[in-house]
Amino acid sequence: MWAIVTMGIYLSYRVLDVADLSVEGSIVTGAAVAAVLLVDGANPYLALAAATLAGAVAGLVTGILHTKLKIPALLAGILTMIALYSVNIRIMGGTSNVSLLRTDTLLTPLLDAGMSKNNAAILAGGVAVIAVIAVICWFLQTEFGCALRATGNNPFMSKAQGINIDTARIAGLALSNALVGLAGGLLVQYQGFADVQMGVGAIVIGLASLIIGEVIFGRSSLLRSMIAVALGAIVYRVIIAMVLEAGMAATDLKLFTAVTVAVALYLPTGRKQLAQLRRRIVAKRANAAGEGDA
């Protein structure tokens, strides 16, 4: 499930070059919409579709705030995120959480077939992740997808080539949050409840997964980076499980994640600084040696 959140963040952060914080809200929106529909007895797939759509609407709002109202992306995302907090509670009928008790979910048929809950979740999640990778990979190579990548890569050039970069950014943010909404809809079916707090830290967890994935698995092609990003989410989970096993308090996790992301973001800069430092030392030694000879 988190792999899909990470792919949503990949779309905004990497493809569009926009740090979008609204995902913290839209994951809950997806979950809340799905939960409410499921409690009402809706078809689990329908609930997923609705969650995706709700996420897209959230992204649309951020996109419009950012492009049409010219609010900086970071702030636009925060505004949407804050607004969604209220909206999410409203969706859930004024409460801060909704539980799915004895309602049919995506996993019900798998469980009925005798699968364990974990295996069922892995199967459903795996299928969803592969489907998302396939769709996004296809999309990013269409004319519109290329326009989106160009916008994130070089807005000047994009405008000169006739791309409406506002439209591209709005569409990209909608798509990114649609994925996050979808992830919320899946998450709720697996864990059995939606909670207004469940999105807290999503952006940092997503970024951590994204960077870990890229560092370990590379980003030489589109497909490769998508798979890397998805695997990154899994590696991140494994790391978390390991540090918890090693005795870290669960409440320290967020600090740990934040530090990881900060270090990972610093890595490219750090490498350059280190190389420079080395050159300086070498130059100094050479100078000293030269003076010694004279």
Place this chain on the structure above:
Amino acid sequence: MLALSRVNKTFNAGTVNEQHALRDLSLLLEDGDFVVVVGGNGSGKSTLLNTIAGVYTPDSGQVVLDGRDVTWIAEHARARSIGRVFQDPMRGTATDMTIEENLALALRRGTRRTLAAGTKRSERATFREALARLDLGLEDRLTTKVGLLSGGQRQALTLLMATLVKPQILLLDEHTAALDPKTAKKVLDLSAALIEEDYLTTLMVTHNMSDAIRFGNRLVMMQEGRIVFEASGTVKSALTVGELVDKFISVGSEVLV
């Protein structure tokens, strides 16, 4: 045909930083005109090109392109008719995308971007052929990321992207200024060849006086947002660098040869 009539553009109006970058500027380009623009730093050359491209909207006056008043049309919406190469080689291409993808973006300039394939196999032959004209060996590197190319290669590619769909006007803003002399010459000769072959209407800004004399059928000199000197045809080709520099001095501009 491009017609600017009495265009004014002031930056930071009403502040201490007020800059009247274009003053009542009128300019008419006939089809096939190749106009070289010279002028001191800050004389308004880039502002002129950016106003034509739609980066800036003039405070007053009109920009008419092939009979269509484009004064109020957004930059991306008029891009179909305008090809541009910037001074900065980083500006003209998407560096994380391949040569082929960049060309495909340019091929679709001014069309709606649909969910059809972003680059079609059938287009590759066209791209190869176009790249072969550059004579830089890029035709065999369609799937190389543009970020791996040198500045000169990128400018050449940008030039190709600007002319792949024939523009009604080509805008070159000091597009060889960031290149070493040899590469600059190559890109400039290439530009001239493309302009001649495709009969492109062109505005080219340069600080190089001998280039200004050698290329184009018309020359305009700008100073403080106005056109202060014009020459065309045989008068232009008879100009010498010395005369042009004298002209510069007589209009009170610092000299850059």
